[in-house]
Amino acid sequence: MDHFYFDHNATAPLCAQALETAVECLREVYGNASSIHFFGQAAKERLERARRQVARLIQAQPKEIVFTSGGTEADNLAILGAVRSSKRPDRHVITTAIEHPAVLNTCAELEREQAAVTYLPAGPDGVVDPEDVGRALRPGTVLVSVMHANNETGVVQPLKEISELTRRAGVLLHSDGVQAAGRIPVNVRELGVDFYTLSGHKICAPKGVGALFARAGAGFEPVTYGGHHERDRRPGTENVPGIAAFGRAAEVVEQELAAQSARIAALRDRLETAILALVSDSFVNGGRAERLPNTTNIRFDDVSGEALVIALDLEGFAVSTGSACSSGAVEPSHVLTAMGLSPEQARASLRFSLGRCNTAEQVDALAGAVVRAVERLRAIAPARLAHV
């Protein structure tokens, strides 16, 4: 059976250029980038090339890029690093209820460290209201963290409006840009962010590598301790093959961004149109907001999203719902409930996230499989599956 991948917000397949770069570095560039000799210099050269490539993707300066083990570490570094560097007793953080667990659970840790945290809601379209940010600011506010684009709905947040408020208040702004970078144009200067999180594997680089943009002059302290790597901001021997592949993938994605995002948006719209036309009581979550071109989140009333994901997987289509807990079981999406959906509606929602490998034929086959699976699910004890 053929399997088709519609879960690019979870992770994306490696692009050929990133694979080639990673293999080449694994084979040949084995020096430690901190060493002064030939081998170290070769590694350092690849590292700095990647830094320029990644910086270019988001219009940053290379020295503002700190390589990490991934998006989660970059979120931790920005949030813990910025807040811990403030010694105010009334330190306060503002974030949103729709953030990724890498942000939410880092903020929860700060609460255990006696910092106050405000979790802002999202509106029914999944958009955070900048005025809510303005109202939540207080004298002790150290950091605001608002994601650039949501992983489940693809809804893009009004970062520019928020950064106007934070800049005026002298408060640092962090944004998790893991889903946005490489899918929509990102310019950290225009957005006005002080910290911006990137992940390699969402832009077709290998897993285990990411980066934090830290604006020159934005104060934060390291959260792990060791050598002088990454300008004393993140210790540990650099993963040169991963970082080099990340840089190459950033270059590719940047060059192809305009063309790919138009192509993928057309596929996403084709999928959405087909499903909404053929499946009764189906709705796009966050459909009226500005969204990433590759994501759609669709609610199928009276259907268990969990069963639908399994049914589609057995037909060869990989999609996702909610977020998996440690066992792999699905929990209702905190993003969708924060937008005002009931737990039943959240459980009845599915995320389709497209990527470079998808074709119109695949999209049409997926739409057909969705129509058949929803019909079957609704025929079998719909009330019991969806509402108990």
Next chain:
Amino acid sequence: MSEATIGVAMSGGVDSSTAAGLLARGGRRVIGLTMQLWDQRRLPQLSRPAASGRCCSLDDVHDARRVAGQLGIPYYVVNFERQFEEQVVRPFVLEYLEGRTPIPCTLCNSFLKFEHFLDLAGSVGAGQIATGHYARIRRDASGRLALLRAADRAKDQSYFLFGLTQEQLARTLFPLGDLSKEEVRRLAGEMGLAVADKGESYEICFVPDGDYAAFLEAYLEQEPVAALPAGGEIVSSRGQKLGHHRGVHRFTVGQRRGLGIAAGAPLYVIATDPRSARVTVGGEQELYSSRLVAERVNWISVAPLRSPARAEVKIRNRHQAAPAALIPIPDCGAVEVRFDEPQRAVTPGQAAVFYDGDLVLGGGWIAGLPASV
């Protein structure tokens, strides 16, 4: 939906793993599914390191996933935590507070495995389900499906399955019903399943160390669905006050330990009454009772009884089925059971299951026994 595809409920234990293996080896299209029923970290007061080895632990999911990988079958974990809490855990707690001793495994079978799980399997394309239960299903001459005890009497789990309906039986397979535990372990070993030597657990999966009182207290602290019972008097069956206790939920019929009363002969709990907060105790002979009323009776393998009949009746899973007369009580779905010989510790809330040899006729829930003690 394909009749040919079978959804196997895989717990990560040797029984359900072997059931899945036998079906897959027999050429059936099999989907492995693990029900996530309870988060062992849900009540942090009860957390112990040992929690990792129990039902629904990550270790069990890991094992089930590994077996599915070995068998080359698709595998998924499905989240039934909400249904489990609403239909098994909460009724268990409320029943216990009513002075009964419920069997969550039967509720779990009736509502989770053979209702939600069956629905879920059907909705992903599996017309039938299979579990690792030791019991058998046969079609009788009239076409009705009958539930039978397992070939291995020592492992028989039919006691927990009396609540199933004909529709549920029609879509269920028990691949281990004709096998002994030793054969199952041997087959698991032959198939190279990673769990062939895994130990087994008899305790209620969500109650750590079988400590019901601690579970109830922790649950009620987090979910105030009812008040925790206050302390009360311990009395003899003649009403004589013998001592104090710290809540009827700490006692179950037949219990001997934890009474804190010095007496010449051993004392046993013979009844608990949440309304008066009284725990009645007595000598061992007072534990014996020769009748009970079974409520909400389900006739699984036969038509509902209209006139008295003979059967062997089991009042606990570990009880040796005892000969009795079944006397239907008209129009209320209840049956009076009159044992030939008095039975020890007839416990309200447990099930009374009626057998004719290997055949499970039906069963019901043991009602309170104010008159008989």
